[in-house]
Amino acid sequence: MPIIQSVERALKILDLFNEQEPELRITEISERMHLNKSTVHSLLRTLQEYGYIERNTENGKYKLGLKLFERGNFVTYNLDTRTIARKYLLDLSLKTGHTLHLVILEGKEAVYIDKVEGKSGNVEGSRIGRRATLHSSGVGKVLFAFRTEEEMNQILDGYIFEKRTTNTLTNKEDFLEEIAKIKKQGYAIDKEENEPGISCIAFPIYSYTNKVIAAFSISMPTPQLNDEQLNRIIPIMEQTAEQISKEMGYRS
Template identity: 40%
Template sequence: MAQVQSVERTFSILEIVAQHPDGVSITALSKEMDLAKSTVHRLLGTLVARGYVQKDTNTGYYQLGVQCLVLASSLLNNLDIRTIAKDALQRLAKYAGEVVHLCIHDKNEVVYIDKVEGEQTLRMYSQIGKRAMMHCTGVGKALLSGFSEQAIDQLMKEKGLPSFTDTTITTKEELEQALLTIEKQGYAIDEQEHEDGIRCIAAPIFDHDGHVIAAISIAGPIERMTKERVEGDLTRAIMKESHDISAKLGYLNK
C-alpha cells in the first residue's frame, strides 16, 4: 500500500519529538528529517493547532502536546485484558499441558475471568466467574504482591486467613514473608495451600502505571507439576508470558 508523504512526515515529527522530553528545535528536526525548515514548520503548525505538539514560548522548542496523552489514555482505558492475554494463555496451556487461568481481584477476592484447559484433564475448584480467597492461591498471592500494607490489613480484617490445607498461610507474618519472596523473584507458588494435591505457579500482570491488575497461573496435580518442573521450565514460560502481556498493557519493566 502506497504511503502518503505528508502523513508519513507528520508521524515522523511526532516520533522524533517524543524522543526529546525537554523539547527539540525546528533546526534539529529539519536536519534529522532532511527536510526544509519551511516544510517542517508547516507540518508543526498543524500539529500545534490540533494539540498534538506544543511550543515552549521561552525556548522555542517543540514538545508533545496534551492531545497525545488523551489518545494514549483512551487506548489504555479500553484495553481488554482477556483479549490481550488470550494468546499467552493458550501458549502456556499447550506448553505445560495443564490448566491456565487469568484472574483479577475484586472485593478482596480472586475472580477467575478466563481459563484454558491443557491436554491433561484436571478436576479442581476453578471456573470462569468463580471466586477464591487470595492468601491461599497462587494468583491471589501474585495479586497481593501489589497491595499496600494498609490494603493487606483491610484484607485480613474482612476475610481473615482461614486454613484450607496443612500448608495454608494463616498468619500475617507468613503472608508478609511470602509476598516479599514473590516481589523478589517475580512469581508465586501455591504449594497445595488451597487444594490438597494441586500445585500452582502464578505471575502478576502490570498495567502502564506499574500497578498489579491481574495474574496468570498454571495449575495441576503434584504428580505432574513437580517442584523441579515448576521451578524450572514453567517458571521461565510463565514469566515470559506475564512480561509480554504487561508490555502490551504499556508497562515498561525498568
C-alpha cells in the same frame, strides 16, 4: 426467584437516560415510571448518595453519575485484559500441557475471569466466575503482594485466614513472610494450599499505570511440580507475563 421492587425501580430509572435525553426532571421521571414524586425522589436520593445519579444545580435536572462511568471502565478494562491475555495463555497451555487461569482482584478475593484447559484436563475445581481466597491461592498471593502498603492494610483489616487444606497459611505473620518472598522473586507458588492434590505457579500482569491489574497461573497435580518442571516452566511464564504486560502498555 422474586425481584426486589425497589432495586428494579432504581435500575429502570437509570435506563431512562440516553443520548437524546441525558438529563430529566423529577416530574418526567415520575410520569415515565408511573410513580408518585415522593417515591421517585427517595430513589433518586439513594442513587445520588452512591454516585449513580447527579443533580444539575443550575436547572434542577438529574443525569447519570460518574460512578457508572467508573464501573463501566472497570468492566471494559477487565474484558480487554482477558482478550489480550488469552492468546498468550493458549500458547502457554500448548507449550506446557497444563491448565491456565486468569484472575483479578475484587475486594478481598481473587476472581477467575478466564480459564484455558490443559490437555491433561485434570484441574476440575476451577471455573470462570469462581472466587479464591488471597492467602491460599498462588494468584491471590500475587495480587496481594504487589499492592501498596495502604491497600494491603485495608485488605488485612478483618481478613479471615480460612484453613482450606493442611498446607494453608492460617495467620497474618506467616502470610506476610510469604508475601515478602513473592515480592523478591516475582512470582508465587501454591503447594496444595487451596485445593488438595493441586499446585500452582502464578505471575503478575502489569498495566500502563505500572500497577498489577491481574495474575495468571499454571495448575497441575502436585507430584508434577518438581524442580525440573519449575526450571522449565518459570522462564516461560516470566516471558508470557512480560508479553501480556507489554501489550497492556506496561513499560518497565
